[in-house]
Amino acid sequence: MKRRVFSGARPTGRQHLGNYLGAIQNYVNLQDEYDCIYCIVDIHALTSLEDTGGLQKNIHEMMLDWLAAGLDPQKSILFVQSHVPEVMQLHTLLSMVTPLGWLLRVPTFKEKAKLQPQNINYGLVGYPVLMTADIVLYKAEVVPVGEDQLPHLELAREIARRFNNLFGNTFPEPEAKLTSFPLILGLDGKEKMSKQLGNDIELALSPQETTERVMTAVTDPARRYRTDPGHPEICNIYRLQGYINPLELDSIGERCRSADIGCVDCKMLLAQKINATLEPLRERRAVLATKPQYITDVLLDGAQRARVIAAETLSEVKQKMGLI
Numbered sequence: 001m002k003r004r005v006f007s008g009a010r011p012t013g014r015q016h017l018g019n020y021l022g023a024i025q026n027y028v029n030l031q032d033e034y035d036c037i038y039c040i041v042d043i044h045a046l047t048s049l050e051d052t053g054g055l056q057k058n059i060h061e062m063m064l065d066w067l068a069a070g071l072d073p074q075k076s077i078l079f080v081q082s083h084v085p086e087v088m089q090l091h092t093l094l095s096m097v098t099p100l101g102w103l104l105r106v107p108t109f110k111e112k113a114k115l116q117p118q119n120i121n122y123g124l125v126g127y128p129v130l131m132t133a134d135i136v137l138y139k140a141e142v143v144p145v146g147e148d149q150l151p152h153l154e155l156a157r158e159i160a161r162r163f164n165n166l167f168g169n170t171f172p173e174p175e176a177k178l179t180s181f182p183l184i185l186g187l188d189g190k191e192k193m194s195k196q197l198g199n200d201i202e203l204a205l206s207p208q209e210t211t212e213r214v215m216t217a218v219t220d221p222a223r224r225y226r227t228d229p230g231h232p233e234i235c236n237i238y239r240l241q242g243y244i245n246p247l248e249l250d251s252i253g254e255r256c257r258s259a260d261i262g263c264v265d266c267k268m269l270l271a272q273k274i275n276a277t278l279e280p281l282r283e284r285r286a287v288l289a290t291k292p293q294y295i296t297d298v299l300l301d302g303a304q305r306a307r308v309i310a311a312e313t314l315s316e317v318k319q320k321m322g323l324i
């Protein structure tokens with residue numbers, strides 16, 4: 001029997017190159033080896049209450065990109081978190097076994113509390129409990145994560161372990177599966193690529209728009225003139241070349257150091273490679289975009305399949321906790 005993978009992502013709408021290299025490609029590759037469950041976590045998005053009016057559009061656009069990238073509803077369960085209400089019940093039950101101190105120590109809670117001091121809501125504190133419920137509701141054994149998500153997963157393991165100790169062995173402790181491209185920096189070369197920070201390249205852009213975005217990227221700040229030798233090791237364009245254009249990486253590095261290639265030409269080369277890589281995805285996306293009902297049906301079918309597993313786990317949990 002295949003091991004079960006679970007991963008969730010917030011409904012951020014159109015996906016960008018960082019999502020693709022850091023997560024989606026990995027999701028697609030895992031489909032043959034594992035029993036995969038991929039979820040758009042719309043309830044998590046409510047912790048900040050930003051633009052809830054755009055949620056449905058964001059879910060639709062995100063699923064378009066996921067399907068266009070190769071996620072296959074015949075192989076994986078693809079659904080929206082709130083379509084499986086059992087997760088909210090399990091969240092409440094797990095909150096009873098989770099010491100508050102564990103949650104207040106989570107570094108991302110402190111960071112988020114700083115970002116929205118006017119709205120430090122209970123959901124923000126309980127976020128890791130809901131994340132644990134997302135995973136253990138399906139008894140997932142493996143969770144693909146980036147390095148920045150490791151502390152959350154460790155907490156999920158602790159909550160699962162504590163439940164098992166108190167009520168008997170119920171949940172597998174989910175293992176981290178680090179993605180091969182853990183952290184993709186944005187065009188500013190400083191922060192993780194993110195739509196919010198405006199340093200991203202959306203997958204659905206046209207080739208021309210992609211080229212224009214790449215041209216805005218920060219490179220080696222010490223390279224002021226075309227004749228200055230560059231330092232590729234500190235340049236994010238060089239890093240992106242490593243992901244998108246690995247065969248030419250060594251030669252680009254040498255040509256940069258000897259000032260044989262300028263940053264404009266280097267960026268043009270990267271933009272061409274990104275466009276060539278994404279061309280099949282963009283073609284599939286354009287076709288899928290003409291079939292909105294298909295996207296809805298994929299998500300409804302995914303939720304139905306997820307609910308079968310969820311109902312079984314929840315019933316077991318309630319029995320063990322003495323509720324039924």
Ligand code: SF4
Nearest residue numbers: 220230235256263266
């Ligand atoms: Fe970066 Fe390329 Fe410019 Fe070198 S030539 S600094 S690798 S953009």
